[in-house]
Amino acid sequence: MIGCEISGGLGNQFFRYAYARCLHERRRKQGMNDELAINYAAIENHGFAGDLNDFRITEHSKYNCRRVLLEKGSFLQIIVYAVVTRVFSVVGGLCKCSALDLKCRILGAFGIVISEDPDNERLYCNMKVPNLFPIGSFENVNYFNEIKEILSKEFTPVCDGIPANKKLYDAIRSENTVCLAVRRGDFMKEANKKNFYVCDLTYFQKAVNYIRQNVENPTFIVFSNDIAWVKANLKIGGGKCLL
Template sequence: MIVTRLKGGLGNQLFQYAFGYTLAKRYGDELKLDIEWFDGEGNVPWLTHRKYELDKFTIPSASIIEHKKLPLKVRFFGHRFVRKPFEYLNVSRFYLGEWAVVGSDSKYDYLNLMQRPNIYLNGYYDNYAAIYLKESIDDLRKEFIPQKISEKTQLLVNEVSSTDSTAIHVRRSDQLHSKGHLADLAYYKKAIEEVSRKKTNTNFYVFSDDIDWCKVQFAGLDRMKFVDNSDKNDAIGDFTSMMHCKNNIIAYSTYSWWAAMLNPNKDKMVISPTFYDSKGFLPDDWIQL
C-alpha cells in the first residue's frame, strides 16, 4: 500500500497525488490519501488556511485512509516536529519494518525506493515532477478533470474556450512575506508583450488573490479582463477557467503551473518565471522570463 499525505494548496495536492499515483502504478499497488493535515498540522494560525480540494476532481485511483489507522511509528516519524530536525541532517527517509516514510529530497531517486510493503509519502515532490510525470501525465489528465464548478465559472469557461484567450495568474497574499517567491510587475509586463507579439488577437484574463491591485497595475493595457471572483475560497473556479484559456502566463505557483500543464490546447503558449529548479520543473516548450 502507498499512502500520500496531502497538504498545502490545490497545486501541491495535485503534485502529491501525481507522485503517489505514479509509484502505485509502477509497483502495481493501491493508493490511499491521508488528509488529516487540513484539520491537524495545517490548521495553525501562521499558515494560510487550506482545505482538501481533490474531491472536486475525478480521481478513482485512490481512496481516503483515516490518519489514526496508520501505525503509531509512521505517524510519529511523519510529524513535522519530528521530521524537521532530521531534515537539517539531510535525513528524509525512515525505514520502519514494513513501512518506508519518505519526505522530500530532490537528490534522491524517488522512483527506485527501497522496497517495503507499505510506503508513506510526506513531501511536496514538485521539484522532481519532470521525471515522474513522464510516465503518468496522460493518465492524470483524465483524472484531473474538475467536476464541481459553479454556473458562473461554466459561463467563463465557455467564453475563454471560444476565443483567443490568455490567462494571467498573479499570486500575492502568501508570497508577500520575506520567504515568498513573488513574480514582479516587470515579469508580467514582459510576458504580456511576448504573448501580444505572437498572439496578436488574444484577450487577457487576469486571475488573482488580489484583483484590485492588478486593476491598478495593469490599468491602460489593451484587451484586459479582470476576473473578480467573489468567492475567495473557490480555488477550483479560477483553476478551471485558467485551464481552458488558450495560453497561460503563470505565477511562481504550483497552482497556475498545473492549470497550464492541464491546458488541453495543443498550440498553447506558456510563459513562466524562473523557478528554483526550473530544469526539472518546467516543460521544455515553456518560455522562461
C-alpha cells in the same frame, strides 16, 4: 499500500497526489494491487473551497491522522523515520545539500520517499518494500510526467460548470486563453514575503509582455485575491482581458 500526505492548497495537493499516483501506477504495472491511502489532515483553507475530491481522482482510502506512515507503516519504518529525521534535523545545517541527499537515500531504502527541494534533489524509492510513503512537496513535473495522460483525465472537475462562469468557459474553449494567477493576500504578510513573494509586479509585467510577443491574439483570464491591485497596477495592453 501507497500512503500519501496531502497538504496546503489545491495546487500543493495536486503535486503530492500526482507523485503518489505515479507510484501507484508503476506498482500496478508490476502486478501489485496497492491500496492508495490519502491523508487529508493537513489541508489548508485560504478563504475558498477546493480539494482533490472535487476532481475525478482514482478510488482511494481517506485518512485524517498525523501521518499515514505512523498508522500503517511497519515498526521498522516508523523507527527509521523517527531516528533519521531527528538526526538530520541536527546535522543538516552543517552540510545541507549532501545531508539532505543522504537522508533521502536512507529513508528511500525503507520505502519512505522524501521531497524537500524539488530543484536540487533526487528521489530514492525502494519499490520492493510492501508499503510506500511519499512525504514532501514533489513540485517537479518530471516526477510524474510518465502518467500525464492519466492525470489529465483525473484532474477534471466532478461537477458541471457554474452558470455564472459561462463567459469564462466559452472563452477558454474558443480563444487563445492564458491563465494569469496573481496571488497576494497572505503572501504580502511580512512572515511570508521572504520565502514566497517571488512574483512581483515586474515579474507579471514581463510575463504579459512575453505572452503578447509569442501567442497570437491572447485572451488573458486573471484570477487573483486582489483584483483591485491588478486593475490598478498591471498593464495588460490591447486585446481581451477577463477578470
